[in-house]
Amino acid sequence: MKNILSYRSKNISFSQTIAMSSKARLLKNRGYNIINLSLGEPDFSPPEFILNSAKKAIDNGFHHYTPVSGYTDLKETICDKFYRDNQLKYKPSQIVVSTGAKQSIINVLLSLLNKNDEVIIPSPYWGSYLQMVKFCESNPVIIPTNMNNNFKINPDKLEKYISDKTKLFIFNNPCNPTGSIYSYEELKKLIDVLKKYPKIIILSDEIYEHIYYSKVHPTSIAIFPDIYKQVVTLNGLSKAFSMTGWRIGYIGAPEWIAQSCDKIQGQMTSCANSIAQRAAITALKSSPKKIQYLVKSFKKRRDLILDKINEIKGFQFNKPDGAFYIFPKISNFFGKQINGISIKNSDQFSEFLLEKAHVATVSGSAFGKDGYLRISYASSEKNIIEAFERLKILLHN
Numbered sequence: 001m002k003n004i005l006s007y008r009s010k011n012i013s014f015s016q017t018i019a020m021s022s023k024a025r026l027l028k029n030r031g032y033n034i035i036n037l038s039l040g041e042p043d044f045s046p047p048e049f050i051l052n053s054a055k056k057a058i059d060n061g062f063h064h065y066t067p068v069s070g071y072t073d074l075k076e077t078i079c080d081k082f083y084r085d086n087q088l089k090y091k092p093s094q095i096v097v098s099t100g101a102k103q104s105i106i107n108v109l110l111s112l113l114n115k116n117d118e119v120i121i122p123s124p125y126w127g128s129y130l131q132m133v134k135f136c137e138s139n140p141v142i143i144p145t146n147m148n149n150n151f152k153i154n155p156d157k158l159e160k161y162i163s164d165k166t167k168l169f170i171f172n173n174p175c176n177p178t179g180s181i182y183s184y185e186e187l188k189k190l191i192d193v194l195k196k197y198p199k200i201i202i203l204s205d206e207i208y209e210h211i212y213y214s215k216v217h218p219t220s221i222a223i224f225p226d227i228y229k230q231v232v233t234l235n236g237l238s239k240a241f242s243m244t245g246w247r248i249g250y251i252g253a254p255e256w257i258a259q260s261c262d263k264i265q266g267q268m269t270s271c272a273n274s275i276a277q278r279a280a281i282t283a284l285k286s287s288p289k290k291i292q293y294l295v296k297s298f299k300k301r302r303d304l305i306l307d308k309i310n311e312i313k314g315f316q317f318n319k320p321d322g323a324f325y326i327f328p329k330i331s332n333f334f335g336k337q338i339n340g341i342s343i344k345n346s347d348q349f350s351e352f353l354l355e356k357a358h359v360a361t362v363s364g365s366a367f368g369k370d371g372y373l374r375i376s377y378a379s380s381e382k383n384i385i386e387a388f389e390r391l392k393i394l395l396h397n
Helices: 016-029 048-059 072-086 101-112 127-135 155-160 184-194 225-230 255-268 274-285 288-309 346-357 381-395
Strands: 095-098 118-123 139-144 166-172 201-205 231-236 249-252 373-376
Touching (some): 016 346, 048 274, 101 201, 288 381
Antiparallel strands (some): 095 249, 231 249
């Protein structure tokens, strides 16, 4: 019966991040002391004022279906947030609230993509971008980058990959998995290319916008007037507010795209969770200063992980400017015998670390970059210290 599965189903892969986390959980259930540095999930609880808001929503009877695209006052709050934090002007009719940013992305892709359309994605990329494009029977066009340019594309490279079939450009800033952030000046140069192609839509994933370690807030692409009408701005509450399981994502988009996303979502899942939406209003009305304690903690963990990884020979790495990942190059370990095992690629290296050191990471191949490894520092300082002590012992043998 397996052979009657749809082409779309057979054309995509399981999430390697979730698969690695599942393996780690399985070993943990068997009694092993596993340190999980694979998931992009903060280990904090949501702030108390958000929890109180959700409890109040329950007591006030917000138990029923909401409008498909979200409560009106939530969409108004999102418009205010976009203007306050990003200097972007959106109307409530341009906002769609979904069950997490993943649903926001697939809504946009299903709204725009036809068979054999091309979608440009810089590599390394978040793995779900690629799989969602393939699910839509479109063709991912990958722009490779490297550590020497901090995993960033330049205007000449971008234009080289544009064709008459290009429908969409997916852009993530700050970036998962590298932590790289494009400056205003770097974005302006990319915009000078993209504005020449007004039919190309830009999906700007900004879910890590509040997790950055300089004094300058990351720039939203839609701030450039020449391409505002080409941009879908994507965000959500999972990362900065530690609300991963609450599943609230949202977009600001041209009205014709927002209307299509509303229609598709109405036939797929209808509205996002009503209680989570009420809590989202409280979260997004709050000043970003209220979550600075989270960002400070991530910065401290980043500095700790940079110190610890520097103690292990063989890793090459850049200093991440945002998000909560480090993406070291590990190809120096390839072809070497470690504990009697010859390491050939990043998949094998990640499995090796889990099996021998009981430390879960994610292979760079999940992000289109074999020879690298994604390590999350969304875990505690205690876990980070213990994990790297284990890696040091294992890799120095």
